[in-house]
Amino acid sequence: MAPKQAKGEYIETEAGNKVSRRSQIHGTTNIILGGRTVIQAEAVIRGDLLRTSTSTSSGAQQSVASLAVQTGKYAILSPGCVLHPPRKYHRGTLSHTTQKIGDNVYIGPGAIIEAATIGSNVWIGAGAVLGRLSFIRDGAKVLDGAVVPGGMIVNSGDIVGGRPARKVGETGWGDPWDGREAWRSI
Amino acid sequence: MDGEGVAAAPWILECQYCNWTSLDIGITFDKPNNIHGQLAKILGKARSKVSLLLDKLSDEPEPTEPVKAFRADPDSRFATLLSFYKSELAKENPNDNPFASISGANTDYSSPSSFARIMSLYTNTNNYGRKASGKSTPMRGAVDASEGLVLVNHLADEKAIDILHRTGLSQTINTEQRIAQPHNPRFQNEMIPQATLLCTKRSRRCRTCRHILVKPEAKINNTRYKIKLLALNHIPSMTLKPLTSLPSTLSHLPPNKPLQFLLTLRNPMFEAIKVSLGTPAQTPGPRAHSVTILCPDFTLGANADVWDEALGIGLSNSNQNKRGSKLLLKDLNNTEESKVAEAGKVWERGRNWTTVVVEVVACQSLKGPPPPLPRGGPPLSFGASLEGLLEAEDREVTEDDDVLEIPLFVRLEYEQAVTEGGSTGLAVGNVATTTAAGATTSATSADGISAAGGGEGEGGRDGDIGKRTRELAYWAVLGVGRVANPSAKMPEQK
Numbered sequence: 001m002a003p004k005q006a007k008g009e010y011i012e013t014e015a016g017n018k019v020s021r022r023s024q025i026h027g028t029t030n031i032i033l034g035g036r037t038v039i040q041a042e043a044v045i046r047g048d049l050l051r052t053s054t055s056t057s058s059g060a061q062q063s064v065a066s067l068a069v070q071t072g073k074y075a076i077l078s079p080g081c082v083l084h085p086p087r088k089y090h091r092g093t094l095s096h097t098t099q100k101i102g103d104n105v106y107i108g109p110g111a112i113i114e115a116a117t118i119g120s121n122v123w124i125g126a127g128a129v130l131g132r133l134s135f136i137r138d139g140a141k142v143l144d145g146a147v148v149p150g151g152m153i154v155n156s157g158d159i160v161g162g163r164p165a166r167k168v169g170e171t172g173w174g175d176p177w178d179g180r181e182a183w184r185s186i
Numbered sequence: 187m188d189g190e191g192v193a194a195a196p197w198i199l200e201c202q203y204c205n206w207t208s209l210d211i212g213i214t215f216d217k218p219n220n221i222h223g224q225l226a227k228i229l230g231k232a233r234s235k236v237s238l239l240l241d242k243l244s245d246e247p248e249p250t251e252p253v254k255a256f257r258a259d260p261d262s263r264f265a266t267l268l269s270f271y272k273s274e275l276a277k278e279n280p281n282d283n284p285f286a287s288i289s290g291a292n293t294d295y296s297s298p299s300s301f302a303r304i305m306s307l308y309t310n311t312n313n314y315g316r317k318a319s320g321k322s323t324p325m326r327g328a329v330d331a332s333e334g335l336v337l338v339n340h341l342a343d344e345k346a347i348d349i350l351h352r353t354g355l356s357q358t359i360n361t362e363q364r365i366a367q368p369h370n371p372r373f374q375n376e377m378i379p380q381a382t383l384l385c386t387k388r389s390r391r392c393r394t395c396r397h398i399l400v401k402p403e404a405k406i407n408n409t410r411y412k413i414k415l416l417a418l419n420h421i422p423s424m425t426l427k428p429l430t431s432l433p434s435t436l437s438h439l440p441p442n443k444p445l446q447f448l449l450t451l452r453n454p455m456f457e458a459i460k461v462s463l464g465t466p467a468q469t470p471g472p473r474a475h476s477v478t479i480l481c482p483d484f485t486l487g488a489n490a491d492v493w494d495e496a497l498g499i500g501l502s503n504s505n506q507n508k509r510g511s512k513l514l515l516k517d518l519n520n521t522e523e524s525k526v527a528e529a530g531k532v533w534e535r536g537r538n539w540t541t542v543v544v545e546v547v548a549c550q551s552l553k554g555p556p557p558p559l560p561r562g563g564p565p566l567s568f569g570a571s572l573e574g575l576l577e578a579e580d581r582e583v584t585e586d587d588d589v590l591e592i593p594l595f596v597r598l599e600y601e602q603a604v605t606e607g608g609s610t611g612l613a614v615g616n617v618a619t620t621t622a623a624g625a626t627t628s629a630t631s632a633d634g635i636s637a638a639g640g641g642e643g644e645g646g647r648d649g650d651i652g653k654r655t656r657e658l659a660y661w662a663v664l665g666v667g668r669v670a671n672p673s674a675k676m677p678e679q680k
Contacts, residue, residue, distance in 0.1 A: 131203070147203065150202035164203040164204070173411065173416055
């Protein structure tokens, strides 16, 4: 965790979200933070990458579901991580789908997230790369530096690591990681 | 891997990590779902064509390498041989055929009829037994590939050698890959995609009392547990943090200097616990760090409901909480005073937690030839001491030699109300301890928690709610950090 910055580093919203002034957030209107979410310095959220629809005959690009990134409660985004809604080729054109992140999710520093869904109580290590349209189910753990290939589904409670990521173990029955303390300490 | 395509027929499997596609082995799919079924169909088609020989004769296009290799797998050969012998036996004596009940390749060894047949071979003498006493008629064996005979193919061997000459070992597969494939391939282009294994949800019972300790929800999507009785929830949780903010991070502990850490034990149970901690004076392992717990014996107050805590009920009544309130006042008085760690005194105490000071002198040099046996402390019957001995035997400097870990013997004593239902299901083998020092996390197995909790009298069994003393002892490992290496440069202080 980064050393505590000088006062005023974080902007705290009504819902308890703490957003660093030094984070880069694009397309703020398309992002929903579930409350008590921490976005640390130099984290990047690409809310501008929306689903583009070509269904309208006029050809005007129109966002159908104007949601790019959605997080749950107590999501901790460490410094330098990147949330990037997954790219998708739909009928030959490039589009993006909504990225959903559950509660109590820790995303390590420098991780690059292009996963479609991250469940609750997920721990993602530093420098991990989650490929496009990968799914991380509840309670899973991605080790530091792991590269999860696009489209991979990490089952709930699995620990994956390596390049490419493979299952290396299970998280067991202990109480899952809780973001409450991390949120309080920032 | 992922199905990829432009919403029209042929679909392929693609790995987005290494850019392998199923086109590389000449397999395409007609629809994007049920990949496993389609794959089985593609390979199963190969199986039904009894043999390699017949494939060559048929006017189908030449099958691709993996499909060809797959056709020679033991299963299909067995199926071919089985059908051959079945037909031969039927020719010999059509009305008395022990294999008649077996239907081709779909031999089901677990089916009751098969089982009955096999058992009757051994027990009954009226049917098969009599036949065995009779003269057996000679039967011919398989003579060609259509009957399941496979000759050693020198050409294939030469071809394999040729490929090795041309490409070297880079095209061969490793053991892990070979085990995962059912048909024993040699080269990478002979492998076929394998379906991922399904997950299982497991529940767990206590070995002694058969009590279910862990039981997952029956619903597939739900990852919660219906029952979760972990030993971890019945023993005090431990956290370790430096007493004074160390000059550097915990990954660079200064050696040969007494360092003080705060060890906090938090009681999750609703009974007060007497705790005795023990540690070897010098840690086992490649480096003998000396460890002293300044106050090894203390008590932990009982836990209370979260609501009680929030409403402040717990602090006003009951005898042991009186102490809690007194302490709270004391804490208020000297919150900011600089305290000095004293031997035999508890550092800080809360309602259900106690903090004691642990003094560690990190050692830099490796141990001498005879491993110093721990003086004092509890006898080291645990694996740690054994490891230490073994390591001293043939010591090699490894990457994690500089990790400072403290083995800790924890003995708990508490009084528990005896209810008619008997004991709680506290009997799980593994205890994991995590330090909050942020440095390292370590886990250890403390086998025999259930065995150690044996000091319980059968006193209060007379219907009334009595109290009985329970005793629990286990080993835990505290991960502290890494000792700084003098050769490596220290990180700059901030």
